[in-house]
Amino acid sequence: MVGEVQKQPAEIRFAEELARLAASDPGPRPPGWRLSPRAVRAFVTGDEARGVTRKFWGDDALVDRCIVSVMGLQGLLLVGEPGTAKSMLSELLSAAICGTSRLVVQGSAGVVEDHLRYGWNYALLLAEGPSARAMVASPVLTAMRTGQIVRIEELTRCPPEVQDSLISILSERTLAVPELGEGTEVRAAPGFNVIATANLRDRGTHEMSGALKRRFNFETVESIRDPAFERALIARQLADRLADHPAIPAPAPDVLDVLVTVFRDLRTGRTAEGETVAQPSSIMSTAEAVNTVHAASLAAAYLDGGPLTARHVAGQLRGVVFKDDPEDGRKLRAYVDQVARPRARSSRAWAAFCDGT
Amino acid sequence: MQDPDRKDLGQAAERLFSPGRGLWVVPVRHHSPACAWALEALIRDVAPTHLLVEGPDDFDRHIDNILDPGTRPPVAIVALTEVEGATTLRTASHYPLTAHSPEYVALRAGRTAGARLRFIDLPSGTFPDSPTPAIAQPLQDDLPFTSGDYIDALCQATGCRDGHDLWDHLFETRLGTGNWQEFFRDVGAYCAGLRQATPPDARTLRREAHMARHVRAALGDGAAPRVVVVVGGYHAPALCDPESVTQDAAPGAPATSYLVRYGFAALDALGGYAAGLPLPGYYDRLWTEVQATGAAPAWGATALALISGHAEALRKDGHLQPVPILVESLRLAEGLARLRGRPGPMRQDLLDAAASAMVKGEASDRKLWTADFARYLRGDRLGQVCRNAGLPPLVADAQSRAAALRFAVTDSTPRERRLEVRRKPAHRAASAFLHAMAILETGFARMTSGPDYMAGPDPVHLHEHWSVAWSARVEARLIESAALGDTLPSACAAQLLLDYETLEAEARRGDLPLRCRLLLRGLLAGLGGELMPLARRLAQDIALSRDPSALAETLRQLNLVAVTRGPLRAPAVLDIRALVSAAFDRLVWLIDSLPGLPADDLPSAIDALRLVNAVLAGPGGEALDAGRFAAALDRLAASRVPPALLGAALGLGALAGRRTEAEVAAAVAGGLAGMDLGEGRSALLAGVLRAAPAILCRNGPVMDAVDAHLARIDEPAFLELLPELRAAFSTLTAQETARLATHVATRHALGPAETTLDPADAAALRKVLDDLVTQGLGAWLAQATGERA
CATH class of the missing domain: 1.10.472 (Cyclin A; domain 1)
Known part of the structure; x- marks a missing residue:
């Protein structure tokens, strides 16, 4: 099965590491958890001694707090700018804690209460009347029954009324199913919890009600602060993506430098020398950087038939990153004129970058 | 960097205690309760004859005061050293002691055990100057504990956030448990690793040589000395073998130092990472608990x-x-x-x-x-110091002045004071004192109501009302400012100079009036000759200024000072008149460069000209050469200028009598009738109105010109001109508008009721009414409006 799908869930990709951690894990486990909290932390942040790779680059203290949050009765809500690996962290945590990251509700404007509670197989419903066979459990209900973690992606894109149906699930830990008989309810097994992600400042999102906010612990996932970290991460992600194209060589370090510097300057609004830079309205996240260099590598290899240079990166920048605001193009132009051109005088990679814009 | 070897670290730890030789070197971290707890136990068991503590050795004379029953931590020893080359600025260095500091606990326990107590570091005068004078720096260094590859690697291995978290994790968790031998052996190993990872610099070696000399002296003193040495963990490995540490160095000079009360807030702010564990209230609480129960919290x-x-x-x-x-x-x-x-x-x-x-x-x-x-x-705790300890001169000076002016300094109840500054010299002196305390931001007094000296003579508010309260915080703030000077006036002058330099460093546009304001604050505080350096800097900045509106405002302020006989009066030595002339000269010089000004700056430039005119016309203006100003305006009018500026120049010239109003009228009429689109046509009129509104209100040729033009044009043209006219007339104040309306009404023989309209609107309305009449609707109008038609 491996290799026939575009992306495997984390518990299958890293099945070996999880098995190794479970075998050598003496720590006490909270009810319903497959690994102890220390083992979960080792899975996410890496442990050389046990041969576990690091999967999340960022603030290790954040991972600590997330693990402890999920141990309790509050839900965990990961917020932050797009492209900061919130969904990836949520996937890793649920894979490690309960062995599955596949109980997911994708939030969108079309989500209705049935997606969070239960729906019906209408043919069976009409034929046999309400029965357990006719009921279609939502991932939330499944997680409650089996004591696992349910992931809700983009919670704030759901309409507010639908979001609020989570309130009583999170405080009462029970879901009433009156259609199956008086007093029928499903009580959550130990180990049930919710990990949600949200972009609080994007367009098309709804405000969360105060009651719902109170039932979540908020953790902000921030962009990577260390440029060397970011560079290493981009290189690794690119290598993963280009695994299907073995003929394409790894990018030269100076090209990656240019890429990382451009993204950091535009993201933070300030160059390393302290000059201010106009920030584009599109978020210049690490994920976008990986997309850019991926597209550039493919373009360089298949369209130009040569090695990846900063010129290809520049060429992809506009299409991949800047979404709809025409101002962003002007800001990039200003950046190239004021910051990149002076650098181009002493660096070939920067000169290539300026050529490509 | 050489990786520390595990065996070396273990050996270094073993060498700390040599009971055979009578030497115990105890590595501690400043303000660590775990170290204090173990140290107390050590001193109890060892019963030393000599107790040596890391600290400048000229602080020995404070030890009795520190241990006095009237002294309660947190307290600090403040050392004031002269900065080379500066006459007034000094560096203040602080050596804080809290109830949970190992040094404080050691001194107390040592005194109980009957040991000889000594500080052993280089004298305070040799410590390096702070990079920013008058901002205190700590005398206890903590940097190795919080930064460096060794700490980073340990943090990664243990999952700790930073050096402080790491220390808490490894050592504070052992508070109240275990025995002191194991504890200090582990601390010793940790610190030996620190030292190996960050080799000492020249200054550290000098300090350790000095400390070693003291240790040797103690070891040679008496029959069977038992010497306990309490030092920061980084230095401990060097002192284990005091004979081997020799270096000839000049002993260095002591500085003046005082034992003062201190606060947790000040301690925490003393440089964050550089002065020991943060959030002292937390550690103090742990210490109190462990003292109460005798076991781990x-x-x-x-x-x-x-x-x-x-x-x-x-x-x-x-x-x-x-x-x-x-x-x-x-x-x-x-x-x-x-x-x-x-x-x-x-x-x-x-x-x-x-x-x-x-x-x-x-x-x-x-x-x-x-x-x-x-x-x-x-936490917010403030300590207390026994009576015998002296106070820094600034604090003593402030207290004696306060007492002389009958302000209470013994309690902290707020009191109200009403000061008649213009009539009573004693009140004037009290006001100066309160303003001075405000400059140092002591929080001693707050003006609840009073004249705004910067705005000008204020007939309404004659008296100042203040709310006054002495408090420990006032004292603490004075102690912090002790580096600025020994007396209140000299400290204030130094603070103002520092504020001036801060403004200079920020270099914001148009901040000249702000700098001038510092001078005025100093005058309110009763400073005289001490303000000379400030006045000199101000004169230099005036001579170089290129901002007309900032200069005009500065001119106004300085002129106020030059003519006033109230609290803002300046002593002759400051020569405010010269400053006023300098500002005026520079402004006149700048007038010639006004044509090149960008359009956005024109309104403020015109306001500046208006301000200068007002100054010339007001008190003190006779000392300035109005002729030069007028000549400059003439030159301006003759050159190619934007119409608004031309209008301003012409209007001001007419007010001064150098031009006839007819000239101005002609120019205005020409502008209005011109072909300029946009704001061009009424720009000239706008300039006249902004700079010299009196012209229009004088019912002379200019008013004729405007009136004639408005009467001449037809309605569509009028409606086109209306927005510009509205903008131009909006620069008038309400009084000027009322006066203008009266003139217009008289001119057109309208009754008083109609003069509530904007004069341009009135003329338009008149036209419309006339039209109605000629169209034969007069009868209807007469019916509709009663007798008016």
């Missing part, structure tokens, strides 16, 4: 007490935290502690937990959210 109960104590403090302020959040906060803290392998929640766990539980949104900076909790943990 109950970490869980402590966490609960801190979280609920903070909630209580918030409740008093009117912020209610719901109980589930507090419960979650405690649960998170305990969970984090368990996950990180600690016996209970430590400082970092508490802060993390509070942020996670309280923040309900995106937090781009968690520190902002936990700032309140951190402040609560930091």
Whole structure:
């Protein structure tokens, strides 16, 4: 099965590491958890001694707090700018804690209460009347029954009324199913919890009600602060993506430098020398950087038939990153004129970058 | 960097205690309760004859005062050293001591054991100057404990956040448990690793040589000396073998030093990482607990007490935290502690937990959210010093002046004072004192109502009302300012000069009036000759200024000072008149460069000209050469200028009598009738109105010109001109508009009731009414409006 799908869930990709951690894990486990909290932390942040790779680059203290949050009765809500690996962290945590990251509700404007509670197989419903066979459990209900973690992606894109149906699930830990008989309810097994992600400042999102906010612990996932970290991460992600194209060589370090510097300057609004830079309205996240260099590598290899240079990166920048605001193009132009051109005088990679814009 | 070898570290730890030789070298970290606890036990067991503490050795004379029963920590020894080359600025260095500082605990325990107590570091005069004079720096160095590859690597291995978290994790968790031998052996190994990873610099070696000399002296003193040496952990490996550390160095000069009361807030602010563990209130609480029970603190109960104590403090302020959040906060803290392998929640766990539980949104900076909790943990305690300890001269000076002016300094009840500054010299002196205390930001006094000296003569507010209260914080602030000077006036002058330099460093546009304001504040504080350096800097800046509006405002302020006989009066030595002339000269010079000004700056330039004119016309204006100003305006009018500026120049010239009003009228009429689109046509009129509104209100040729033009044009042209005219007339004040309306009404023989309209509107309305009449609707109009038609 491996290799026939575009992306495997984390518990299958890293099945070996999880098995190794479970075998050598003496720590006490909270009810319903497959690994102890220390083992979960080792899975996410890496442990050389046990041969576990690091999967999340960022603030290790954040991972600590997330693990402890999920141990309790509050839900965990990961917020932050797009492209900061919130969904990836949520996937890793649920894979490690309960062995599955596949109980997911994708939030969108079309989500209705049935997606969070239960729906019906209408043919069976009409034929046999309400029965357990006719009921279609939502991932939330499944997680409650089996004591696992349910992931809700983009919670704030759901309409507010639908979001609020989570309130009583999170405080009462029970879901009433009156259609199956008086007093029928499903009580959550130990180990049930919710990990949600949200972009609080994007367009098309709804405000969360105060009651719902109170039932979540908020953790902000921030962009990577260390440029060397970011560079290493981009290189690794690119290598993963280009695994299907073995003929394409790894990018030269100076090209990656240019890429990382451009993204950091535009993201933070300030160059390393302290000059201010106009920030584009599109978020210049690490994920976008990986997309850019991926597209550039493919373009360089298949369209130009040569090695990846900063010129290809520049060429992809506009299409991949800047979404709809025409101002962003002007800001990039200003950046190239004021910051990149002076650098181009002493660096070939920067000169290539300026050529490509 | 050489990787520390495990065996070396172990050996270094073993060498700390040599009972055979009678030498115990104890490595500590400043303000660490765990070290203090173990040290107390050590001194009890060892019963030393000599107790040597790391600290400048000229502080020995303070030891009795430190141990005096009237002294309660937190206290500090403040050393004031002269900065080379500066006559007034000095560096203040602080050596704080809290109840849980190992040094303080050692001195007390040593005194009880009957040991000879000595400080052994280089004298305070040799410590390096602070990079920013008048901002205190710590005399205890802590840098190796918080930065460097060694610390980073250990943090990664243990999952700790930073050097402070690491220390808490490894050592503070052992507070109240175990025996001191094991504890200090482990601290010793840790510090030996520190030292190996960061080799000492020249200055550190000099200090250690000096300390070693003291240790040798103690070892040779008496029959069977038992010497306990308490030093920062970094230096401990060097002193284990005092004979081997020799270096000839000049002993160095002592500085003047004082034992003063200190506060947790000041301690925490003393440089953050550079001065020991942060949030002293937290560690103080742990120390109190361990002293009370004689055993390790109950970490869980402590966490609960801190979280609920903070909630209580918030409740008093009117912020209610719901109980589930507090419960979650405690649960998170305990969970984090368990996950990180600690016996209970430590400082970092508490802060993390509070942020996670309280923040309900995106937090781009968690520190902002936990700032309140951190402040609560930091605490607000102020210590006390026994009577025998002297005070820094500035504090003594301030107190004696306050007493002479009959301000209470013995308690902190707020009192009101009403000062008649213009009539009574004694009140004038009191006001100067209060203004001076305000310059140093002591918080001693607050003006609740009074004249705004910067705005000008104020006939309404003649008296100043102040709310005055002495407090320990006032004293603490004076102590912090002790580096600025020994007397209140010299300290204020130094502070103003520093503020001036800050403004210079920020270099914002148009900040000349702000700099001038510093001079005025100094005058209000009764400073005289001390302001000479400030006045000189101001003169230089005036001569170089290129901003007409800033210069005009400065001119106004300085002129105020030059003519006033009230509190702002300046002594002759400052020669304010010369400053006024300098500002005037520079402005006149700048007038010639006005044509090149960008369009956005024109209104403020015209306002500047108006201001200068007002100054010339007002008191003190006779000392300035109005002729040069007028000549400059003439030159301006003759050159190619934007119409607004031309109008201003012409209008001011007419007011001064150098031009006839007819000239101005002709220019205005020409502008109005011109072909310019946009604001061009009425720009000239706008300039006249902005700079010299009196012209229009004088009912002379200019008013004729405007009136004639408005009467001549037809309605569509009028409506086109209306927005510009509206903008132009909006620069008039209400009084000027009323006067103008009266003139227009008289001119057109309208009754008083009609003069409430804008004059341009009135003319338009008149036209419309006339039209109605000619169209034969007069009868209807007469019916509709009664007798008016």
